[in-house]
Amino acid sequence: MPSLMYLLQLTKWFSSPLEFFKLNIRKLLIEALKKGPIPNHVAFVMDGNRRFARMHGIETLEGHWLGFGAFLEVIDICFRTGIKVVTVYAFSTENFKRSKSEVDGLMDLLKMKLSEMAEHGGLLERYGVKVVFPGQLDLLRPDVLTIVNRTMEMTGQNLDRTLNICCPYTSRNEIVTAIRDTVIDFSTRMPPVPGRTPLPGCQASALNTRARARVSIYGDPTQKMKIPWWIATTGSIGPAALDHQDIAYSKAPVFAGPEIIDDQTLTDHLWTKGNPPLDILIRTSGVRRLSDFMLWQCCQVTEIVYLDVLWPEFSLWHFLPVLVGWQANAS
Known part of the structure; x- marks a missing residue:
């Protein structure tokens, strides 16, 4: 009757080629997948x-x-x-x-x-x-x-x-955390534009009027993302509706408006x-x-x-x- 050691050696002898065959088949399958x-x-x-x-x-x-x-x-x-x-x-x-x-x-x-x-x-x-x-x-x-x-x-x-x-x-906690972080971001005062001096109120208002004529954040929803996020403020474009030529902002704190929050905003906080x-x-x-x-x-x-x-x-x-x-x- 064969000894246990002999049977173990026999098993090892047969398993080595089998493992080699399996590894090569696996490699071929993975290479085939990579073609698609x-x-x-x-x-x-x-x-x-x-x-x-x-x-x-x-x-x-x-x-x-x-x-x-x-x-x-x-x-x-x-x-x-x-x-x-x-x-x-x-x-x-x-x-x-x-x-x-x-x-x-x-x-x-x-x-x-x-x-x-x-x-x-x-x-x-x-x-x-x-x-x-x-x-x-x-x-x-x-x-x-x-x-x-x-x-x-x-x-x-x-x-x-x-x-x-x-x-x-848990996903629920991830989503709640994303909402909380979004609220914190949108409750933070936006920094002033470096190197700029606030214009007088009437001049800033005039520039805002021109800006509102150029773009509306309540019109075509595809247009809202063309404005930098810091431009929009709650209820109106506000005193920061600017381009590289028309710069105007007030001394009062300015916050990003909630109307620009969308699914991508939440995704970016997950x-x-x-x-x-x-x-x-x-x-x-x-x-x-x-x-x-x-x-x-x-x-x-x-x-x-x-x-x-x-x-x-x-x-x-x-x-x-x-x-x-x-x-x-x-x-």
Whole structure:
């Protein structure tokens, strides 16, 4: 009867060529994908770690560890394919309601894996990845926050790729924060024009009359963005409706008018500001809901895909049909 060592050696002998074959097939498939259009921004709701652990009779934290392995494989595929921005739902603020042992385990896992990812020659350096943490960072443990800030600082100059790790995050809080920041911006007095002297009231009024004749912020909505944002004031164009020739402003505080606030204004105040529009949002585990993730970003042209596979099992073979389908629609 063959010994255990012999069987292990035999398994290793057969598995090496098999792994080599799989790696080459994967490389060929990724190169084939790169021949077509590539999405700029893909997001993942990484759902199913706990269910996977229950189904396989292992500890919940082990399921999260396996889920992190799938996360590394997926972002490697994304960046190798040419996707510029990847956003993952790593931890919801609602997850703090779970048991203390699970939350602490997840925070320890985050600390350890972030340190590994940021190592010299690691994935972040290989692809030139800037790491961003959209979310309420003040809710993190101090030791975790230190690692998070260090990772963002270390990768802040990378410009090739962006990895958004949403933690701790909910979309409602992101939108509320964007509204609050917009209100603060529009409640701040605009700076005076450098090197200019305010004109007398009657002269400034005359210049304003000429300016109002040139453009109306209440007319064609396409015209309002042709005016610099600091020109508009509440209720009228006000004493700053100027061009490079007609300069007039009053000594009174001047504020930007709310009538110029639009969806782009809010987008520019989100935690994901500066990112390209979201092309694909994938949720694993078969659950068909967004769970308070990227609600603002996925409301227009995003292709939302629900996959009946648990996150630790997610791989190129599940991702490939999604990318091919998106390419077919984009062509």
